[in-house]
Amino acid sequence: MSSAGVDSILFQEPPSPPIVAIKDASAQSVAGQRERYAPTAAASEIFRGPRRTPRKSLIVVLSENHVVSPDLVTDSLLGEGVDEVVDVILACAGPPLGITALQRRVRDLQILLAPAGTSTEDLRELAMSQASGDIVTLLSGSPAIA
């Protein structure tokens, strides 16, 4: 879980993010993977009882050899409101490129690792199955410049 105003933690050690690795995506259907990685107990807890405000999630999708600017993710979080709590999920096809800065800025960044070659649409669907928010915003990265 990350708070939007997080610039103050820029120089702290990045916390260890929860990483969910998905292997052999090509051999499994998206639905099968969704069952395998069912929402955690913490996520289920969220749905107990009525809430006053909607929970929000931000999904950042990084296809193979794509990158994301941490500034833009932070801007997006700030756009949701300073007091809003937003779950951030980074869904990557293959090893993510240059996400250290993002990890520094976003506390408890949840990283979803899928095999290289997983399509953007499949990544989005997989990430959505992990998102606990009532309002889910989806962003995609841009190709890395060699």
Add this chain to the structure above:
Amino acid sequence: MTLGEREISTSGDYALTSRTLPLSVIVSVRDAGATLREVLLAVRASDLRTDSYEIIVVDDASSDGSVAIAARYADTVVKLTGRASGPGYARNRGVELARGDVVAFVEGDVAVRPDTLSRMLATLAENPDVDAVSASRDATSGARNFISQYWNLLLRFGEQHHPGNCAQFAPGCGAIRRRVFISAGMYDEWRFSTACLESVELGERLLGAGHGALLSSELKVTHLKEWNIGLVCQEVWGRSRLLARSLGYSRMSAVAPSEVVFTLSRALIPAGALLGTLMLAAAFVPPPHVRAEVALALVVLVMTNLPLHRFYVTARGFRFAAMSAPVHIFVQTVTATALCTGWVLRYLIGDASPDATTQAYSEVGLEIWPPIRRRPR
């Protein structure tokens, strides 16, 4: 850029914190898994710049995996849980998140053409006196079965014969200036908890406030839903009953003549009048040929429906028109019964309103998510 993604420019050209865009496309869905993919791909195939619009899908408590499909192509997905609250409620939630100066509502079973949305934007830009513009349906139905085609052409008949400035806003796809939508009080989510006449009611409010609402016969969309006779009767029953109970038949027939209830019921009046006269006459003079009199009333009914039958012949041929005639009379009978039921309910119970629990929650101002249905302002 891949379909369904909004590319984040590393140079920051597209600022995510920017609160405005030219267009927000709001797709409200309820168990639309069979058609949603095609609907969203059609929006993505629009001839608009990809950074000039956003897609917001509002899922009204679906149980068929619509959310997963929405995630593949949308920019924002809103998940409403619990009981379904209707498309008006869902669209209002979408508008609350929208960043577009113009919001376009697309139903979860309606596929736009590549130029539909851009032409809507152009129409609004070129005509300052027009605040809302709606597309009409094309002659093709996504589903090939007879009833789907019958229903699609029936609605198309109404739209073709009564285009222009009218209260028929966004029957499947319509765009409106966001500030006008909000100032008009948004959709009435209080009375309309199912897909029904919420768009006509909003259109009437827009016209009443002096805004222009255009139903364009040139802008086209394809409706993909597969209909059967049960669904058609259910739809007609719901629309007719609510029209008579909540909105007022005469008032709405003047501002939204293209509504399907009027297409169905207009032709009933002469036939009903004839049948009533014959029955009244029979009370004094025993009729020698009752069947002949009923047959005469049916002939009158077919004659009053002649423009529609001619439309069917032109669109699908004589055989299709002949097959549709008895179906049409049956649907008209359902319409008449529902209108009478609506009038009776109006006088016995009053206007439609939500259940007691919703009213009580609203009364105490309970704030929860998803929000309690709101009374129109």
